[in-house]
Amino acid sequence: MTLLEHLRELRTRLFRASIAIVIGVIIGYLIHNYILHILQDPYCALSEKQVRNSNHGALPAGWQCQFVVMKVTDPLLLTLKISLYAGLIVASPFWMYQLWAFVAPGLHRNERRWAYVFAGLAAPLFALGAVLAFVVVSKGLEFLVNFMPPSTSLLIEAMAYIDFVTGMMLVFGVAFEFPLGIMLANIAGIATGKRLLGWWRIAVFIFFVFAAIATPTADPFGMTFLALCMSLLYFGAVIFALVNDKRRGRNRPAYANIDDDEMSSLDDYEVEPVEAAGPIDGYDPIDAPTAVAAPTPVERPRPLDRGYDDIT
Incomplete structure (x- = not known):
């Protein structure tokens, strides 16, 4: 595949994964109250324990575990955040498969x-x-x-x-x-x-x-x-x-399973015979080499008194 084809496939995989996440977010929105109730359990159990300790083991009439909201937009943001987390978890098998389908052909x-x-x-x-x-x-x-003071x-x-x-x-x-x-x-x-x-x-x-x-x-x-x-x-x-x-x-030398007195085996080496000269696959054989001419004798050097030396 060319680079553009890889980019097109990546775009297709990301689009499918995004559709799956959007569907998961919708499902998370439908059950966000149930998820919020589960996340509140540790705080509510601790709050109930404190109230019982301060009221001799009894809960006041109409007592409920409540949270404080500081901003007007917090309820909407809280719902969207829980829905997004739930959507990522619900759609995780599908978007992980899309990621794997894009990477797997290169392995x-x-x-x-x-x-x-x-x-x-x-x-x-x-x-x-x-x-x-x-x-x-x-x-x-x-x-x-x-560490909270008793009066708070x-x-x-x-x-x-x-x-x-x-x-x-x-x-x-x-x-x-x-x-x-x-x-x-x-x-x-x-x-x-x-x-x-x-x-x-x-x-x-x-x-x-x-x-x-x-x-x-x-x-x-x-x-x-x-x-x-x-x-x-x-x-x-x-x-x-x-x-x-x-x-x-690993962490073991190549001779770890060989005894100290064991000889090297030569049975693993196979000697292939040399084939006779002849046409092979349509090609003519190479001609035999010709004899090399005999070398000429080297002339004896002349004495210095009958010729010139290296300087003159």
Whole structure:
């Protein structure tokens, strides 16, 4: 395909993916209230617990879990944001297939096989990270709320809370994709399992630094939990790399399976006989070489007294 044909195909793939995302956004809009209710559960559970503690275990009549809206446009923006996130998740199989259909023709058969494995692991790992982030949010909120003075009440702004929860889910989901990069580097021969195992101290330190920077909260629970999960996934990727190296025979010299007293075998070498001269495939044979003329004798040099020297 020419460059213009590739661009046309990319335009077609992007258009189809956009149509799928728009349909997903419409579906997300229809269920955005249900999604918002799920995202509110950690805050509502914490708020209900505080109210019960302050009222001797009983809830006041007509009590409801409510959020604060600071701007007039926030309800519309909140609905659109939830619908967009839901649409991306609902339409993810289709737009990921369009991306794969554009990239797959340029890969070899072996590369396609590993690409199928990575594509199959990417979505479950991201979903696992998002679910764990949702669990961590409740612990983080409880830790942060404990620093609130007794004379104050907790009212959380809706947009800020949704950004906080979705940000945590996004950070955890992206962080859980890191082991796939390690596996890809090992399959490509860039890093061996033995080398990756030797880097475990540096890797764990980098994970804690990344978790401290990426998590949107100041509580130690989210940071520590994310760093520990990334460390466990790193060691899992190292085990895969060690097994893959052993299967492919890496880190082993070519003479590893040869005994010290074993002789080199010459049976593998085949001697092909020289064919007689004759016409081959319609071509005439090369003529025999002619004899070389005998060399002429070299004249003896004259003495210096009978001729000229080099100067005169």
